Amino acid sequence: MQVIVLGASAGGGFPQWNCNCTNCAGLRDGTVKALARTQSSICVSGDHSKDWVLVNASPDILQQIKATPELQPGRALRDTGIAGVLLVDGQIDHATGLFMLREQKQRLALWCTDPVHEDLRQGNPILRVLEHYCGVDRKSIALDGAQFEIPKVEGIHFSALPLASKAAPYSPHREQSVAGDNIGLTITDKVSGRRLFYAPGLGARDDTVFRRMWEADCVMVDGTFWTDDEMIAWGLSTKTARDIGHLPQSGAGGMLEWLAELPAHVRKILIHINNTNPILDEASPQRAELTRRGIEVAHDGMRISL
């Protein structure tokens, strides 16, 4: 299978429009060595498929499509390489890009869980608004790990499991999470059997999730914050990383400990990185620690062949 990282940043992007943290200001004035990143999305296809699934529709989708020739194969006057869209949650950074796909000629094929569907019809009624444009042909993602395929995206299949994380701030169940607010995806190549585990919003460890990570050949997981109190320390929020559904990398029980338990052959990549995270700075000690541990930091345009 082929995986392209369209956007490796968390909500807000990097640099964020209104932010002057060390990373954002340093990227703008050239004093921090780092790559700019757009908001969270990947696309995936089988090796011989010209059609891709878009996993999360970022507010930056138009820029991401322009940067990715595979997504415009040019087979007809109006065409796209995006055969379907799959959402792992209903967050603004993962769903707003649906509006930008409204010129689609057929109903937009959309896979999401029932709670995300409800949120995108009620709290943030993107799907109801889209009915005035292309409309969506929505398919439900089961939470029991059942395999499913996306028509036209040949050579791969998908399965999902619920994650401990948070629904979007506008959701009526932001503080009373329900199963399916966030999912982790296993994407399997039907020929080679190789697996990607993708979970950009992962707030807590549990055995089922760990098993899925252990079975994968590559994990792309929540890289939002380095420390649990990162936003508090900057004076930007009163909430910890865990409070908003993101497991920090450092500290007891953090993502680094978790990744260290995976078999050595598993490729480990952090994605959905907040602009305050010191790992974005390629000269930082935190980035050096990741390198020592064999952990990669996703960037826009990163291509992975599995």
Ligand code: MLT
């Ligand atoms: C998150 O991942 O916690 C959200 O995308 C934050 C946001 O909407 O900015």
Ligand code: MN
């Ligand atoms: Mn996000």
Ligand code: ZN
């Ligand atoms: Zn910033």
